Amino acid sequence: MNLCDAFAELATRFGERFSTNATLREQHGHGESNAVLFPPDGVIWPETTAEVAEIVRLCVAHRVPMVPFGAGTSLEGHIAAVRGGVCIDLSRMDQLLECSPEDLDCTVQPGITREGLNHALRETGLFFPVDPGANASIGGMTSTRASGTTTVRYGGMSANVLALEVVTPQGEVVRLGSRARKSSAGYDLVHLMTGAEGTLGIITAITLRLHPRPEAVGTLTCAYPAIRPAVDTVIELVQLGAPLARMEFIDEVAARACNAWSGTSLPETPTLFIEFHGTPAGVAEQLERAREVVHGHGASAISTSTDEQEIAQLWRARHTAYHAGRALRPGTEAVTGDVAVPVSRLADNLVAAREDLDAHGLTAAIVGHVGDGNFHVLFLHDPAPSREADLVNEVYSRMIARAQADGGTCTGEHGIGLGKRDKLQAECGTGTLQLMRAIKQAWDPLDLMNPGKILPDA
Numbered sequence: 001m002n003l004c005d006a007f008a009e010l011a012t013r014f015g016e017r018f019s020t021n022a023t024l025r026e027q028h029g030h031g032e033s034n035a036v037l038f039p040p041d042g043v044i045w046p047e048t049t050a051e052v053a054e055i056v057r058l059c060v061a062h063r064v065p066m067v068p069f070g071a072g073t074s075l076e077g078h079i080a081a082v083r084g085g086v087c088i089d090l091s092r093m094d095q096l097l098e099c100s101p102e103d104l105d106c107t108v109q110p111g112i113t114r115e116g117l118n119h120a121l122r123e124t125g126l127f128f129p130v131d132p133g134a135n136a137s138i139g140g141m142t143s144t145r146a147s148g149t150t151t152v153r154y155g156g157m158s159a160n161v162l163a164l165e166v167v168t169p170q171g172e173v174v175r176l177g178s179r180a181r182k183s184s185a186g187y188d189l190v191h192l193m194t195g196a197e198g199t200l201g202i203i204t205a206i207t208l209r210l211h212p213r214p215e216a217v218g219t220l221t222c223a224y225p226a227i228r229p230a231v232d233t234v235i236e237l238v239q240l241g242a243p244l245a246r247m248e249f250i251d252e253v254a255a256r257a258c259n260a261w262s263g264t265s266l267p268e269t270p271t272l273f274i275e276f277h278g279t280p281a282g283v284a285e286q287l288e289r290a291r292e293v294v295h296g297h298g299a300s301a302i303s304t305s306t307d308e309q310e311i312a313q314l315w316r317a318r319h320t321a322y323h324a325g326r327a328l329r330p331g332t333e334a335v336t337g338d339v340a341v342p343v344s345r346l347a348d349n350l351v352a353a354r355e356d357l358d359a360h361g362l363t364a365a366i367v368g369h370v371g372d373g374n375f376h377v378l379f380l381h382d383p384a385p386s387r388e389a390d391l392v393n394e395v396y397s398r399m400i401a402r403a404q405a406d407g408g409t410c411t412g413e414h415g416i417g418l419g420k421r422d423k424l425q426a427e428c429g430t431g432t433l434q435l436m437r438a439i440k441q442a443w444d445p446l447d448l449m450n451p452g453k454i455l456p457d458a
């Protein structure tokens with residue numbers, strides 16, 4: 001790596017849009033995770049695809065590693081510059097390039113955030129539904145194959161990305177996919193890039209599916225005496241094919257945290273939030289049907305709302321559950337666990353996780369996009385190396401092993417990054433891992449694109 005020459009050229013060419021300032025490097029050296037800080041040697045802010053391609057070619061010429069950066073909200077050390085190099089911050093490429101309401105699609109630059117995109121779409125009657133809670137960038141969401149509260153109805157990023165413009169690790173600009181709703185044209189490279197975590201190239205434009213804003217929205221909030229009946233409700237509603245738009249779970253610890261943080265008055269027991277979208281009559285009918293199912297599983301309190309303000313307050317509380325959970329023990333480190341299982345295995349996995357946490361006296365809130373069989377544990381532990389930190393690691397490893405043994409995965413949506421490379425190995429086995437290595441080698445033979453991520457060290 002010839003860092004000095006590369007940096008001299010970047011500074012000459014990009015002026016103040018290239019920086020080696022220590023604070024900026026530090027800000028770009030970790031996401032929201034607690035992975036050890038790996039700051040890049042420099043940070044650069046391109047404004048066009050041509051500039052991204054130019055930066056990549058320059059880095060390749062000097063063998064400098066590159067780490068693409070969106071909004072920095074990822075949780076598994078994705079943006080840690082483990083081999084130094086340049087962080088390519090895409091946040092200035094934040095425009096809605098094109099919107100076609102008649103085709104229900106749009107094309108955006110990667111740095112636009114999901115809130116920014118929905119703001120830009122406000123006059124169209126359409127919206128982009130993938131909602132990971134954090135105000136992440138669309139490029140980052142594509143690269144982590146993100147999903148969220150509405151995935152049960154609208155799908156996650158993989159279901160909503162139609163086409164991509166990508167700068168390859170050689171600095172070529174390529175187009176993957178098309179605006180057609182379906183295609184049988186060759187290998188599906190769009191879905192290979194969706195979730196590649198910046199290891200195969202830099203996404204410079206994304207064509208997305210859009211959805212009509214629902215005419216009416218209705219929610220049910222249902223409190224239960226225990227986790228299992230709440231999850232049994234989920235299983236029954238999913239198996240009945242109820243047209244759920246959101247189906248979220250919070251346990252008693254998360255409910256307590258949300259009340260303290262957001263001033264809500266949620267029952268402090270395992271709770272389900274169920275939401276339907278549609279016409280006013282359709283939503284009313286679905287709420288009534290769901291109420292019967294919920295009641296049948298012994299919910300201790302059920303409330304319904306079709307009021308926009310009330311519903312917005314509910315989701316604000318759910319979306320701040322991460323910060324609310326962290327406030328349960330200020331000064332501690334947080335680890336955000338993420339597993340997904342087939343929905344029929346959800347109750348056993350959730351109950352086993354809660355019992356393991358309680359048996360070891362750990363403070364941890366559980367939340368989940370349970371309609372997708374996906375749940376998170378927010379573990380808190382002493383920041384210093386300690387028995388508590390080891391216990392968190394052990395309990396989390398058991399949670400992942402149970403999910404994998406039940407046909408599930410070590411990550412439903414956060415991705416592998418740096419933190420879960422060994423879990424990927426356990427999940428997919430040697431043969432599949434060799435195929436992944438072969439793909440990486442073919443696309444990025446110099447191993448300069450976000451090196452050290454996804455694949456365990458050989």
Ligand SMILES: Cc1cc2nc3c(=O)[nH]c(=O)nc-3n(C[C@H](O)[C@H](O)[C@H](O)COP(=O)(O)OP(=O)(O)OC[C@H]3O[C@@H](n4cnc5c(N)ncnc54)[C@H](O)[C@@H]3O)c2cc1C
Nearest residue numbers: 070071072073074132136137139140141143146147198203
């Ligand atoms: C409070 C909180 C709640 C969260 N809830 C959810 C959730 O419900 N669902 C969920 O899926 N995630 C969730 N996350 C995790 C996070 O928001 C997602 O992983 C998100 O997709 C990351 O987007 P970002 O823009 O912050 O990407 P970054 O963190 O900047 O980058 C993530 C990865 O993508 C790569 N990358 C970024 N931009 C590009 C690009 N243009 N081209 C190529 N590679 C690129 C980076 O190199 C890195 O590997 C949550 C995080 C927080 C803090």
